[in-house]
Amino acid sequence: DSINPADKNDVVGKVQQSSIEDLDKSVAAAKQAKKNWKKLGAPARGNYLHIVADILEANLNEIAESMTREMGKTLPEAKGETARGVAILRYYAGEGMRKTGDVIPSTDPEAMMFTTRAPLGVVGVITPWNFPVAIPIWKIAPALVYGNTVVFKPATETAVTAAKVVECFEKAGLPNGVLNFITGSGSVIGQGIIDHEDIDAITFTGSEQTGRLVGQGAFARGAKYQLEMGGKNPVIVAEDADLDKAVDGTISGGLRSTGQKCTATSRVIIHEAVYDEFKAKLLERVKEIKIGSGLEDGIWMGPCASKSQLDTVMHYIQKGKEEGATLLYGGETPDDKELENGFYITPAVFEGVSSEMMIAQEEIFGPVLALIKVDSFEKAIELANDTKYGLSASIYTKNISKMLAFMEDIDAGLVRINAESAGVELQAPFGGMKSSSSGSREQGEAAKEFYTAIKTVFVKG
Structure with missing residues (x-):
């Protein structure tokens, strides 16, 4: 049961406790889909995000109400967060039309050298309960537009709201396997994402204690990771x-x-x-x-x-x-x-x-x-x-x-x-120092640095 913290007698919905076998199916679907999704091209991937943004905006009131019932923040705050999710989707939809590299002078006058960016592959997304719309979207949207496929595990406490967000992607006609939604405990599904050999990168927001486990597990098998772990x-x-x-x-x-x-x-x-x-x-x-x-x-x-x-x-x-x-x-x-x-x-x-x-x-x-x-x-x-x-x-x-x-x-x-400490603009890099983050940044153009790898190309006739 997902319980309304304002009234513990109000059951918002039921959340599935998925198994490792369920996770394996999700990862296999993401792995199967990643080649065609990559070859689709960034402008087309961005067009999908435009459609998702329109659907999310059309369902803003319903999703915001679900958020308030499920985690307790006031309805105006929930509406503001959902509207921010719409804006994030439109921002990253635009990334599909922006440059992916630079031309670099070569010492060989008969050659051309340039950089481009390649997606990482399958990205595991693990998100907390406090921003059940904005945080998943600011991780999923850049992952998708830069050519990755996603396995998404939300916090169980707000999984009903997360499911409504994922439903917007489904209604947009996203190809099968590109975005995979799975719920369950951190000890089973979260740990399974950390350990899965076919997950190429993990982005995590949550507690410092759990974040360190994510980082250690990802590093041990050579997966790229990004951690946002709180502040004081x-x-x-x-x-x-x-x-x-x-x-x-x-x-x-x-x-x-x-x-x-x-x-x-x-x-x-x-x-x-x-x-x-x-x-x-x-x-x-x-x-x-x-x-x-x-x-x-x-x-x-x-x-x-x-x-x-x-x-x-x-x-x-x-x-x-x-x-x-x-x-x-x-x-x-x-x-x-x-x-x-x-x-x-x-x-x-x-x-x-x-x-x-x-x-x-x-x-x-x-x-x-x-x-x-x-x-x-x-x-x-x-x-x-x-x-x-x-x-x-x-x-x-x-x-x-x-x-x-x-x-x-x-x-x-x-x-x-002369402004409060809480407040991040979606087009600006976000992340902390010391034990607050793993070093990389989220949001804005900085997201590209995590979700892609630079490929240097040397061409000679």
């Missing part, structure tokens, strides 16, 4: 910051989607000169947040996506208390009879947090903000970098010198100035 993202509030903008960005970046974003703000590093004023403004706003089912009008924050995720968040809140941080607000089950069947928690704000505490070091993936007071900009940068992650980071300041220093010194793949 800071926002710095300088003494000259526009505090209203900083509060807006902290709340939106840290608490939308119930904090269940890899780019979500979790550490708020504030200069002591504005700490008290910022804290007062933040708490006033946080207390106004309306919690409930994402399908209802006026709801700002939905439930955690599952019972296990709620338990994880509650565990970290308890750890924060035990380690000596002060819980200023929230971190509790709402006292509302109408919410008792859902996995709800009030947004939590801690202060008195030091950098060595667990809530300042480990990814919580929930609506928890840790406030850290500093006495200098240099100390703020030091603490912002004091984590094994390096995905996203943000600063609020009016000082150009601080902006430039932040760009230079912050250890993050996504740097945002």
Whole structure:
């Protein structure tokens, strides 16, 4: 059963627990289809994505509602994510008409030398539950347009929504075997994708622990891999910051989607000169947040996506208390009879947090903000970098010198100035540093670097 986290009595749908034999059939179909799909040509492959985009757009409301019921984010957020999926498809459809190489001068005057790009073959796509439309599409669309075939395993928690997305590809008339959809446990299907000799590359988004297993398994058999594994993202509030903008960005970046974003703000590093004023403004706003089912009008924050995720968040809140941080607000089950069947928690704000505490070091993936007071900009940068992650980071300041220093010194793949930490544009490369990513980038033209291999051609008459 796929359960609605806003109402555990609501079963959204049934998800098949597939077997290794099912996976073998999927991979065999992808392998069989890859030659003809490659030879079809990039413009024709791009045309399929145009059709899929139109179908997804026509079914946007249905798919968004399924997403809200299945993982809990508010309906406006779900609609926005689905619309983003449409835009991603159209972007990569256009890639089918763009260049694939360059002419390079040869030392032989009678020869011509140039580069082109070749698809990798069969790509395994493993995606998480927090963005069940956007993340699969930003992996599948470039994989397909660059000539690969795909075996796609979504998170079980949002497999019903993923199936509706795949149905759009089916309705577009995609040739058999080009995109293969398979559900099941990570220990069986996920591990099977990692180990399968006929899967040439794997792209994964999820936890660091699982990502490391993916990388180790792929490396051991020589498969190409791409990992996006989360973050512990800071926002710095300088003494000259526009505090209203900083509060807006902290709340939106840290608490939308119930904090269940890899780019979500979790550490708020504030200069002591504005700490008290910022804290007062933040708490006033946080207390106004309306919690409930994402399908209802006026709801700002939905439930955690599952019972296990709620338990994880509650565990970290308890750890924060035990380690000596002060819980200023929230971190509790709402006292509302109408919410008792859902996995709800009030947004939590801690202060008195030091950098060595667990809530300042480990990814919580929930609506928890840790406030850290500093006495200098240099100390703020030091603490912002004091984590094994390096995905996203943000600063609020009016000082150009601080902006430039932040760009230079912050250890993050996504740097945002006077904007929230959560927010990635589809045409721009996305990925982190340190333990957040494996080094390669997703989205935009950067996707080409992962999904293809450069082939250098030397021609002489």
